[in-house]
Amino acid sequence: RKEVEQDPGPFNVPEGATVAFNCTYSNSASQSFFWYRQDCRKEPKLLMSVYSSGNEDGRFTAQLNRASQYISLLIRDSKLSDSATYLCVVNRPSGNTPLVFGKGTRLSVIA
Amino acid sequence: DAGITQSPRYKITETGRQVTLMCHQTWSHSYMFWYRQDLGHGLRLIYYSAAADITDKGEVPDGYVVSRSKTENFPLTLESATRSQTSVYFCAILSTREQLSGELFFGEGSRLTVL
Numbered sequence: 001r002k003e004v005e006q007d008p009g010p011f012n013v014p015e016g017a018t019v020a021f022n023c024t025y026s027n028s029a030s031q032s033f034f035w036y037r038q039d040c041r042k043e044p045k046l047l048m049s050v051y052s053s054g055n056e057d058g059r060f061t062a063q064l065n066r067a068s069q070y071i072s073l074l075i076r077d078s079k080l081s082d083s084a085t086y087l088c089v090v091n092r093p094s095g096n097t098p099l100v101f102g103k104g105t106r107l108s109v110i111a
Numbered sequence: 112d113a114g115i116t117q118s119p120r121y122k123i124t125e126t127g128r129q130v131t132l133m134c135h136q137t138w139s140h141s142y143m144f145w146y147r148q149d150l151g152h153g154l155r156l157i158y159y160s161a162a163a164d165i166t167d168k169g170e171v172p173d174g175y176v177v178s179r180s181k182t183e184n185f186p187l188t189l190e191s192a193t194r195s196q197t198s199v200y201f202c203a204i205l206s207t208r209e210q211l212s213g214e215l216f217f218g219e220g221s222r223l224t225v226l
Contacts, residue, residue, distance in 0.1 A: 036215075043201055043217035044154070087154070089215075097170045099215065101146075103153035 001026045004090050006102040014110055017078045021105045023088030024070045032091040033064055033071045037084045038104065044087055047073075078109045114138055117202050117218035125226050130189045132221045134202030142205035143185040144215070145169075145177065147198040154201070160185055192225045199223075 005024045013019045025033075033050035048055065050062040050071050061074040071090075075082055088102035114137030124130050134143065145157040146169075156169030158177040166177050174196060176188045189196055202218040 043219055044215075045217070046214045097156045098159070099156075101154040103151070 003027060003092070004088055004100045004102040006086075006088050006105045008103060008105060010106040010108050012108045012110055013078055015078055015080060017109075018074065018076045019078055019107065020075075021073045021086055021088075021107075022070050023072070023090075023102055023105075024068075025088075025090045025100075026069065027090070027092060028066075028069060029093045030090045031093065032099075033062075034089040034099075035062055035071075035073050036087040036089055036101075038087055039084045044101075047086070075107075078107075080109050080111060083107055083109045115202060115204055115216055115218045117200075117221050119221060120219065121222050123224045123226065124192050126193060127191050130192050130223065132187045132189075132200055132202075132223070134185045134187070134218060136183050136185075136204050138204070139182050140204040140206065141182070143179070144203040144205070145175075145185070145187045146201045146203065147171065147196075148201060148220075149198050157187065157200075189223075192223075194225050197223060197225045 003026050035047040036044040037047045038044040048057050048062050050064050052064055054063040059076045063072045085104040085106045087104045090100050092100050116135050118133045141162050144159040146154045148154050155171045157171055157175050158169050160166045160179040163179050163182045179185050200221045203215045206214040
């Protein structure tokens with residue numbers, strides 16, 4: 001099982017749709033979780049951290065399920081500007097890579 | 112604005128040449144990272160540094176050398192470039208003292224092509 005795994009997509013959704021991404025992680029000792037957004041040919045930027053209780057920021061909701069070892073990102077009322085690649089990031093408590101990035105899920109919101 | 116700059120933004124070089132990618136931060140954050148991003152692999156950590164004069168290997172360090180003589184600079188050197196090192200390189204800094212939390216701020220990236 002890969003350490004951090006995401007469905008690469010692409011997810012093609014119409015404007016206004018609700019879309020959800022899942023990300024699974026294999027290290028049960030991981031404690032910190034994040035979603036980053038990366039626009040085409042740009043650097044990744046933090047979208048939101050993921051807390052145990054779940055958290056919401058406007059149209060975006062992130063949730064953590066420790067028992068099943070996955071995190072999710074829900075985007076409501078999708079906008080054209082949401083088109084990007086969404087990267088799941090998980091900390092690795094030991095070893096030579098403190099933060100492990102998933103390969104990303106590509107979202108295209110279509111008018 | 113995290114104040115992190117990378118140079119050069121674009122570089123074309125030939126196999127066997129030495130190339131240095133520069134990363135500079137205007138803050139004084141302790142942790143700095145070098146990643147490469149390739150299709151099919153996502154972001155992979157090359158090297159990171161917890162402070163001046165402290166560096167550690169990441170997931171894919173072979174063929175690369177780093178140094179951190181000053182807190183604000185973290186250059187990445189390809190001593191003898193190979194075609195497999197054609198990639199987009201991102202430098203990043205961590206916004207808090209704690210390694211495992213906080214936000215990573217990335218530079219705009221350096222696109223390297225090795226012919």
